[in-house]
Amino acid sequence: MSGSLLSKQVLAAHRIVEATGKVELKRQNSSYRPVSEGTELRSGDLLKPASGVRVKVLCEDGKIRSVTAGVTTGINQICPPPRTRNGSRPIVKARPVDRYMPYIISPRATRLLTYTPTLRWNDATDASRFTVTVRGRGLNWTQEFSREQVCQDGICKVVYPGSQPLQPGVSYKLIVETDTNRASTEDSTGGLGFKLIESDQAREIQVIAERIQQQDVPDQFKGLALAELYAKSDLTAEAIEILEGQENDQKIVPSYRLLGDLYRRIGLVLEAEGPYSKAIELTTATQHWEELAAAKAGLGEVNYARGNRQEGVSMLEEAKAIYEQFGDREQVGELEKRLEQLK
Numbered sequence: 001m002s003g004s005l006l007s008k009q010v011l012a013a014h015r016i017v018e019a020t021g022k023v024e025l026k027r028q029n030s031s032y033r034p035v036s037e038g039t040e041l042r043s044g045d046l047l048k049p050a051s052g053v054r055v056k057v058l059c060e061d062g063k064i065r066s067v068t069a070g071v072t073t074g075i076n077q078i079c080p081p082p083r084t085r086n087g088s089r090p091i092v093k094a095r096p097v098d099r100y101m102p103y104i105i106s107p108r109a110t111r112l113l114t115y116t117p118t119l120r121w122n123d124a125t126d127a128s129r130f131t132v133t134v135r136g137r138g139l140n141w142t143q144e145f146s147r148e149q150v151c152q153d154g155i156c157k158v159v160y161p162g163s164q165p166l167q168p169g170v171s172y173k174l175i176v177e178t179d180t181n182r183a184s185t186e187d188s189t190g191g192l193g194f195k196l197i198e199s200d201q202a203r204e205i206q207v208i209a210e211r212i213q214q215q216d217v218p219d220q221f222k223g224l225a226l227a228e229l230y231a232k233s234d235l236t237a238e239a240i241e242i243l244e245g246q247e248n249d250q251k252i253v254p255s256y257r258l259l260g261d262l263y264r265r266i267g268l269v270l271e272a273e274g275p276y277s278k279a280i281e282l283t284t285a286t287q288h289w290e291e292l293a294a295a296k297a298g299l300g301e302v303n304y305a306r307g308n309r310q311e312g313v314s315m316l317e318e319a320k321a322i323y324e325q326f327g328d329r330e331q332v333g334e335l336e337k338r339l340e341q342l343k
Helices: 003-010 199-214 219-232 236-245 253-265 269-285 289-305 309-325 329-342
Strands: 014-019 023-026 033-035 046-049 055-058 064-067 104-106 110-112 118-122 129-136 139-146 155-159 173-178 194-196
Touching (some): 110 236, 118 173, 139 155, 199 219, 236 253, 253 269, 269 289, 289 309
Antiparallel strands (some): 014 055, 023 046, 104 118, 129 173
């Protein structure tokens, strides 16, 4: 998928969290169609609940607002316009990795809110010990761990203790080396460093996060809204951590699709495949055709990046057909451009 289309899917502005009956949505350059709880809303959308239907929207600012029943209302009248953010960084181009390489999963190509991030890397299957290093301007923290201490279910992780504090604005890099002479630096992908977010931006995000936590909405919508809030501010590692940490019964279709998008944003196509596939599986029981199309497009890109080019193009064409069926000309145009690039 092109960078702009992935960013658009990641950066949903607002979301329907309650709908007691028929609700129709009209996007720009599209026709009206019925929608349900969980549908993302963007600037320029029109919402039309039937008479007597109660609809609530969780806005990007973390507040819930009601939609007047029986009339058509623009989303910009319901929620404040979205803020400009830095979350639409270019997608990291995936490079080939193998299961014996301790490639970095997190933090990579991200900003951070926390001073003590969870450091995650691929379990290099034949390694017994790992030397973990965080380097940056004036900082060089190193510690050795055994497989038994840090690895489980194919992932190794440890919390950075903060004994050598990270500083805002400084670029850091996580490096992992094994006792089998393999290293994360074998991954030649560029731009995998991470930085602490500036304190004024962190305060603004934390205010909205606390507001979301206080809202009386189902937990699955809270987790999704928090992940989207972080993703919009390029806090990709923490957005992924929230989504990965949700209980299975709290994960809904947009959560899986967003998780796939975020892994693909940082060049981890292997990790993106499972969430995309789960989103596609779950959409068979919902009306979330947009999520189905987005997940198919994402999985198409994953297949293409992994060398399954024919299957990748086929899935992108399936996504395009879904958007065509529902009259979303903007997304159709984006996919047409992408398919032309792949020919």
